[in-house]
């Protein structure tokens with residue numbers, strides 16, 4: 001017996017898209033065949049995880065969702081080699097509980113641990129160590145995929161390599177990811193030695209970058225989006241290596257605070273956003289020596305507040321994350337910051353990092369060598385959409401692209417220009433799988 005599809009409300013992480021959908025919550029892998037059987041006659045399906053994608057990439061296009069979160073068992077773990085095989089609904093949070101005390105860590109991690117293995121593979125996620133480790137897909141050894149037209153398959157670089165690479169960063173469109181085998185990375189402790197260095201403008205960021213990438217494994221900068229004129233692009237670079245000391249422990253699972261309700265829409269306005277950014281720069285902007293911090297404080301600061309996305313109120317927010325090729329990155333990032341400043345719509349949180357040259361081989365994976373700027377904007381309707389389109393134009397002119405996991409509105413032209421191999425993914429898409437994102441960027 002398969003779990004039934006039951007209508008359930010669904011809110012994208014950014015909160016702009018809200019809908020009700022038939023969702024099934026299987027508990028056993030054996031149920032998947034039943035859920036996918038005859039799927040074509042019953043409309044499209046899409047596998048989903050913890051819903052941490054900001055826009056519509058985790059939303060089906062009018063069909064049904066299969067939530068993989070209940071399929072979260074560990075299948076094998078070798079503490080000698082750090083090879084872990086787990087069902088795709090296991091979250092990074094679950095995995096760290098098992099492996100961190102044993103001296104292993106995720107090879108790379110996004111800025112939240114509330115992401116499933118399936119979601120991490122489908123978006124080929126990246127962390128602050130892309131210049132050393134590349135993206136998540138590079139560390140996937142094998143995976144189990146269930147397709148509506150071919151049943152259960154095992155994929156690797158040797159076995160069905162085309163479908164394997166299409167599934168890394170394949171936005172969940174090649175079938176349902178049932179399990180993932182991952183090579184973990186060894187760590188000497190569960191603590192990071194982190195340094196914070198303020199810089200007074202974008203040139204300061206790029207000057208600090210080469211030295212930071214040479215000497216540090218984890219590097220990212222916060223940018224003060226409220227600064228204008230001579231202060232444009234000022235911010236704080238955070239760079240860290242694993243500490244040799246502190247011991248092996250896992251993180252505290254209990255959240256420090258959970259927002260019970262959506263905040264009123266006016267809480268994040270241009271004045272509060274500006275005040276927060278200026279205060280943050282004045283506290284962190286001077287140079288701080290090395291500080292030893294637990295990994296959760298370094299990688300997952302936002303996870304300490306459950307439901308932080310509700311701060312943006314009922315209208316929700318947009319995230320805009322781009323990557324710009326190396327040679328033109330400085331100029332394009334400067335133009336984006338000038339455009340934001342001129343619009344008067346500050347980004348509450350702006351993060352700038354730079355990717356290295358390691359390529360997972362994913363057909364539509366987001367990372368490529370260059371600078372990646374991530375921005376959050378409260379949804380103010382037409383004026384915000386207009387700003388985002390103008391930022392897109394700067395990215396397109398510079399030959400860059402936008403991250404689908406963060407997007408809910410880029411045009412089909414913008415997507416297709418940024419991801420020229422999208423047709424190869426379309427050819428390998430499971431005919432029963434479809435997402436609102438994919439339909440929007442490939443069919444309009």
Ligand SMILES: Cc1cc2nc3c(=O)[nH]c(=O)nc-3n(C[C@H](O)[C@H](O)[C@H](O)COP(=O)(O)OP(=O)(O)OC[C@H]3O[C@@H](n4cnc5c(N)ncnc54)[C@H](O)[C@@H]3O)c2cc1C
Nearest residue numbers: 047049050051052053110111116118119122125126172177
């Ligand atoms: C606070 C925060 C910080 C973030 N930081 C980063 C970052 O630093 N780097 C980065 O790369 N990303 C980052 N992200 C984005 C996040 O890592 C991705 O959106 C991730 O894919 C979410 O995983 P999920 O389990 O929530 O999946 P969902 O959001 O539910 O789904 C994501 C995609 O995975 C597919 N999918 C999920 N499970 C399966 C399955 N079993 N089979 C087939 N397809 C499946 C879905 O169809 C969809 O296309 C961040 C998100 C948040 C909220």
